[in-house]
């Protein structure tokens with residue numbers, strides 16, 4: 395298929411692009427390189443440097459690349475904390491970018507769209523693990539922007555017949571030999587812990603040690619980026635057969651922050667000094683996904699479910715790319 399990947403120079407989107415190319419798809423990537431890296435884009439994909447906030451640029455993409463059949467929408471501002479400081483960047487920019495894309499896609503006759511959504515929809519989970527049907531209470535303007543776009547897709551289906559999947563990732567992690575996590579600033583736990591092992595930081599401070607969990611630190615569900623990419627590929631076909639879907643994506647296996655640090659010590663052989671700091675406002679104690687629905691309906695089967703595999707693959711990438719994409 396001919397597929398447009400937005401945010402395809404970013405962490406997860408570039409991995410999905412590589413997997414789509416490997417599966418024989420014809421991929422066009424659009425990214426404004428705000429966080430993405432041109433070097434991360436698979437050489438067989440066509441790259442367009444554009445901002446989805448620019449409506450005419452988005453229309454131009456579909457005019458210049460006729461025959462796009464599906465869109466995978468990864469492009470987004472992604473930081474929960476930043477969204478609590480600058481809500482408009484999320485409530486306005488993320489949503490305007492998404493609506494520009496959906497409008498242009500339906501005008502160009504695109505039939506399917508797969509959107510990256512988030513565990514931040516579930517700030518007050520009424521069940522654990524969290525099923526896709528769990529009540530949605532966004533935890534921040536970031537989560538709200540994803541919820542708005544999920545609702546927008548509901549209306550684009552009703553009005554235009556656009557089929558969609560919303561894939562709510564829990565904590566994306568891991569790497570491949572050629573692609574890994576390189577954000578500025580880097581705020582995700584695993585890459586920050588690995589920066590300590592690389593000697594780029596002295597130590598790591600965890601947010602809070604008094605949560606009602608087995609060791610007092612927050613519990614999160616880590617899922618490998620390659621497994622996320624495969625979920626996208628399965629969803630492409632799945633929504634054509636089954637109709638629009640919302641799936642939660644994780645390994646249904648939560649790890650505390652301290653367990654992540656301990657596993658990283660084992661993987662890297664580095665002592666990784668660690669202290670416990672204050673809680674970060676807005677962090678729920680436990681977030682674990684139930685991915686049973688996507689397993690049952692699409693046969694999604696993670697290839698890298700073990701935390702050690704996930705951290706090990708990230709460590710390999712960080713070791714071979716200690717300055718991220720800058721040293722490639």
Ligand SMILES: NC(=O)c1ccc[n+]([C@@H]2O[C@H](COP(=O)([O-])OP(=O)(O)OC[C@H]3O[C@@H](n4cnc5c(N)ncnc54)[C@H](O)[C@@H]3O)[C@@H](O)[C@H]2O)c1
Nearest residue numbers: 401404405406425426427428429430445446469470510566
């Ligand atoms: N990383 C995670 O753990 C996680 C968890 C849940 C959901 N998500 C979602 O997955 C998607 C990908 O996340 P990621 O970690 O790869 O983030 P990322 O920042 O690495 O990738 C996002 C990409 O989108 C691009 N972009 C942002 N705004 C744009 C715009 N207006 N026009 C064009 N390009 C734009 C950025 O330059 C970047 O390359 C995001 O939608 C994010 O919200 C990520």
